[in-house]
Amino acid sequence: SLSTEMHNGKEYKVGVLKKAALFPSQLGELSVTPMVLSIPVQIQQRQGGNGNVFDQFFNDPFFNNYRTVNFTAKSNTIKLQVMPLPSKGVPPSFNGAVGDYSLSSAVSAVNVKENNPLTFTVTLKGQGNIQLLSMPDFTLPTGFDKYEPKVSQQISRDGTISGTKTFEYLIVPRVAGKKEIPSLKFSYFNPEKRSYITLSTPPYPINVEPGASTGNTTVAGYSKEDIKLLGEDIHYIKTSSSDLRKRVGFTEFGAGFWSAVVLPLFALGGLITWKRRNDKLAGNLELLRYRRAEKIARGRFKSAKKLMDAGDQRGFYAEISQALFGYLEDKLHIPKSEMSLDRAVDELQKRSVDGELVSSLRSCTEKCEFARFAPAGDGAGAMNEMYNELTKVIVGIERTLSVKKHA
Missing domain, CATH: 2.60.40 (Immunoglobulin-like)
Structure with missing residues (x-):
């Protein structure tokens, strides 16, 4: 909802676009990055004339002589000073x-x-x-x-x-x-x-x-679960060999023997390689996030597709925005607290990503952020266009970064 406020003698409609709770995780001076929006604004254009009655007539606001321009709105940067917690009197818990x-x-x-x-x-x-x-x-x-x-x-x-x-x-x-x-x-x-x-x-x-006597009583500190019956644990010793026969046609080192020896070695080698790879990923969170970025983005895009099919514009743009920013955070190793569109663009340019692709990313992001708060009239068409454009952007970035990595 919008409210009315006066600023420098002019009346403005004011609305809250976004609220966020911030919990600092490091000391010192921190900056809250500004929010940037590209907003279509209608500006009245006056026709040049000689001051005659016809010019005055057609310059009347009734004829709606307006043109639409894109205005970039940017909020202020907020500075925060994060103080350390007291070092004295810290309880053990x-x-x-x-x-x-x-x-x-x-x-x-x-x-x-x-x-x-x-x-x-x-x-x-x-x-x-x-x-x-x-x-x-x-x-x-x-x-x-x-x-x-x-x-x-x-x-x-x-x-x-x-x-x-x-x-x-x-x-x-x-x-x-x-x-x-x-x-x-x-x-x-x-x-x-x-x-x-x-x-x-x-x-x-x-x-x-004490519970019912169902076999859970204790004997000298051991439960019956820990004790096996002697009669079931030891078999009688055979004293006669009359039923033993020599096996004929047995090959000591046949194909079965070597299969039993070699195949476990290959399996063990594969298991060790797989374990080392998993340990490497577990110990390197950045690498793990890098490899899973595209998979996570694909899952979010599927969710956005369902919201698009259901006609939920706000849900669609929110989900696809999270998919894009989450992908960029993981792929470019940008902490969530430092993530912004400008930072992502700088990182992509450092990695020599095509300028046209970066421009398309910026344009799509700005359109998406604007559409979240001011959904378009042609909702289905706009959502489908945004979905296809962002899909091409992520595919293009993924291909470029993969080529750079293996080059």
């Missing part, structure tokens, strides 16, 4: 959380039987970067099995980033007796109070009752 939070917990039962699971739920609620919150690990007493938590979150972006994040731990008691789930601590830095705050859950006493 602090793992980087900043904001304002509350902590609550619950257990599904305090009286359980052996091998019957219970759920230990921890909920964080407040304002901050909810998505990156994590709970410190904790140790249960002997006799408990703990599994990786099921994590769920609900994030609200209404003005401030807030929400809840829930960790559900599945715990299985294995030994009967009086047990206790220890207190769990969570620490964060509160920027308003400029101090570290530690929250903790209460300890939960758990009464583990």
